[in-house]
Amino acid sequence: MFGDDTVHLTSACVCVYPSPEQFLAYYVGLVPSGYYAVFESRDRVAFIYFTLRSLGLFVAISVVITVKKYVDSVLYITWRQLMCRALHRLYFSGINYYSINILRGTIDNPDQRMAQDVDKLCFTLASITIKVIIAPFQIGYYTYKTYDRTGWMGTLAVYSFFLVATVANKLVMSPIVKYVMEQEKREGDFRFKHMQVRVDAESIAFQASSAVESFKTNNSLDRLILAQQNLFDRQILLNLIGKFFDYLGSIVSYLAIAVPILGGKFGADEDISPIVSAYSFVCMYLVFSLTSLMDLSNQVVLLSGVTHRVAQLAEHLMQLQCDWDTSSIQACSSFTNIIHNMRRHPGCNSSSEASKHLLESPSENESEVTTIDGDQTSLSVAFILRDVDICPPGSSQLLVTNLHLDVVRGENLLIMGPSSSGKSSVLRVLRGLWPATRGTVAHDFPPGPKTVLFLPQKPLLTNGSLIEQVIYPLRLDPHHPLTREACDEITELLNTLHLQGLLSRTGDLYTDPNWNWNDALSPGEMQRVSFLRLLYHCPQFALLDEATSALSLDVEEQVYNACLARNITLVSVGHRHSLFKYHTTLLTLDGAGGWSKEPITNPAADESAQ
Numbered sequence: 001m002f003g004d005d006t007v008h009l010t011s012a013c014v015c016v017y018p019s020p021e022q023f024l025a026y027y028v029g030l031v032p033s034g035y036y037a038v039f040e041s042r043d044r045v046a047f048i049y050f051t052l053r054s055l056g057l058f059v060a061i062s063v064v065i066t067v068k069k070y071v072d073s074v075l076y077i078t079w080r081q082l083m084c085r086a087l088h089r090l091y092f093s094g095i096n097y098y099s100i101n102i103l104r105g106t107i108d109n110p111d112q113r114m115a116q117d118v119d120k121l122c123f124t125l126a127s128i129t130i131k132v133i134i135a136p137f138q139i140g141y142y143t144y145k146t147y148d149r150t151g152w153m154g155t156l157a158v159y160s161f162f163l164v165a166t167v168a169n170k171l172v173m174s175p176i177v178k179y180v181m182e183q184e185k186r187e188g189d190f191r192f193k194h195m196q197v198r199v200d201a202e203s204i205a206f207q208a209s210s211a212v213e214s215f216k217t218n219n220s221l222d223r224l225i226l227a228q229q230n231l232f233d234r235q236i237l238l239n240l241i242g243k244f245f246d247y248l249g250s251i252v253s254y255l256a257i258a259v260p261i262l263g264g265k266f267g268a269d270e271d272i273s274p275i276v277s278a279y280s281f282v283c284m285y286l287v288f289s290l291t292s293l294m295d296l297s298n299q300v301v302l303l304s305g306v307t308h309r310v311a312q313l314a315e316h317l318m319q320l321q322c323d324w325d326t327s328s329i330q331a332c333s334s335f336t337n338i339i340h341n342m343r344r345h346p347g348c349n350s351s352s353e354a355s356k357h358l359l360e361s362p363s364e365n366e367s368e369v370t371t372i373d374g375d376q377t378s379l380s381v382a383f384i385l386r387d388v389d390i391c392p393p394g395s396s397q398l399l400v401t402n403l404h405l406d407v408v409r410g411e412n413l414l415i416m417g418p419s420s421s422g423k424s425s426v427l428r429v430l431r432g433l434w435p436a437t438r439g440t441v442a443h444d445f446p447p448g449p450k451t452v453l454f455l456p457q458k459p460l461l462t463n464g465s466l467i468e469q470v471i472y473p474l475r476l477d478p479h480h481p482l483t484r485e486a487c488d489e490i491t492e493l494l495n496t497l498h499l500q501g502l503l504s505r506t507g508d509l510y511t512d513p514n515w516n517w518n519d520a521l522s523p524g525e526m527q528r529v530s531f532l533r534l535l536y537h538c539p540q541f542a543l544l545d546e547a548t549s550a551l552s553l554d555v556e557e558q559v560y561n562a563c564l565a566r567n568i569t570l571v572s573v574g575h576r577h578s579l580f581k582y583h584t585t586l587l588t589l590d591g592a593g594g595w596s597k598e599p600i601t602n603p604a605a606d607e608s609a610q
Contacts, residue, residue: 190217381406459523
């Protein structure tokens with residue numbers, strides 16, 4: 001959004017800003033004492049000149065303060081963009097977004113931390129940054145002016161006041177940070193509950209469960225209100241001390257100027273009204289400069305709380321990234337060693353035989369990591385599992401034990417078993433979403449939907465146009481639209497899958513309907529759009545997790561036959577016995593950790609027997 005020139009210009013404004021503002025503020029502050037002198041002299045010409053001069057000062061300082069506000073705003077949105085993009089790089093790296101939301105619950109509301117907490121952090125930081133940058137110049141200048149007019153005693157009085165006020169604020173402020181963090185957590189929980197109701201609105205309406213959801217939402221609200229009340233209760237003393245020292249500062253300034261006045265520095269016949277006005281302005285501005293730092297205490301408390309939450313998220317994501325990189329390297333190395341064994345042992349006709357040699361004699365290049373090119377991947381194996389135990393993350397319940405499995409080109413695998421037996425868990429392990437509790441999971445293939453494509457149990461439809469749904473997970477480049485041939489292919493697939501009505505509803509392939517696709521389409525339509533995506537990309541391997549559960553048998557037959565006609569190797573999870581005829585191998589899970597694998601020799605007989 002912002003180029004380097006904008007950032008550099010903003011930084012320059014921050015650096016040079018203190019000089020003109022403080023110069024103008026000083027002379028604006030002397031305007032009242034100047035009018036005292038003009039009125040005493042009763043000089044009309046001097047009055048007109050001084051008024052015009054004062055108006056010029058007011059215009060100038062208004063411009064400077066406006067620039068300051070603008071610089072604050074640019075800093076805020078620039079920092080927010082940079083910080084959010086940095087967190088997004090970590091969040092969308094590997095499967096961090098899945099791990100932090102599904103597998104690990106140590107970080108609450110990561111979405112709130114990236115959206116709301118970063119916003120508060122950057123806004124608060126931008127609002128206090130210029131104040132903190134200006135403070136040394138401002139305090140130094142008015143310290144000199146105060147010393148010049150009141151001597152060391154007046155200056156010492158002002159600084160003693162500030163020291164006492166700072167210590168008092170520090171003692172009260174420190175315990176409040178944890179209550180800010182708790183309030184932010186409850187804010188996220190409350191927002192998430194409303195999002196949950198929005199996403200599941202139809203299911204709630206079908207089950208007439210609005211009373212239960214209202215009760216749960218109000219409970220979330222009550223926890224938020226309690227957290228806010230606890231925070232406000234502890235801010236009372238902080239606000240009291242802050243306001244007390246704000247008002248006390250005005251008395252301190254008069255105590256400072258009392259030293260030269262009551263000490264006899266001015267004669268009895270001398271008019272001291274302009275002098276008192278000028279001296280009090282200098283002293284009060286020094287007090288103001290010091291107390292303005294102290295007044296930042298509430299903002300510092302908020303900044304400390306949200307900074308801790310954002311830093312905690314960043315640290316957690318970086319740790320997840322390290323874990324993901326390590327596991328990916330290990331998997332890639334294992335796969336590469338099996339491929340190397342297939343090459344070193346010409347008698348090996350399968351990855352199973354090659355893996356035996358690997359277990360018998362470890363590869364000399366065990367730590368070497370190479371990329372398997374497209375030709376090597378297409379020759380045989382996409383995934384290899386050896387002695388794999390599968391447990392849900394954070395649980396010791398064994399779903400599958402000692403699993404041996406090769407996913408090879410041309411062998412269509414059907415995974416069946418009772419509910420909760422671990423069928424989808426096998427796909428999660430293949431994809432790398434879940435780590436294997438024991439054993440080796442080896443896989444490596446060029447990234448992209450042309451090699452391996454997963455169709456999850458819940459169809460994934462993103463925001464955007466119809467063509468963006470089809471080419472997902474690729475991104476549509478507005479400057480390089482799809483070719484006419486590709487668009488014709490998509491239109492033909494829409495007709496094949498009986499989805500031509502979507503074109504009339506959206507207008508055309510490229511028009512964004514600005515609706516939630518999950519709400520606009522039925523479950524069957526969403527699954528057909530998923531298969532439309534699969535047939536368009538035509539990958540070498542497709543892993544389907546009950547991807548036809550909402551389709552009729554005739555549509556199921558149509559989409560599976562289309563996949564087979566395109567030589568897509570299928571790994572399907574399902575319950576329907578009609579799936580037998582599209583697969584060559586059956587993997588059966590018994591729900592107690594056991595498994596069996598057998599060829600499907602007579603699909604029609606197996607289907608009727610079931």
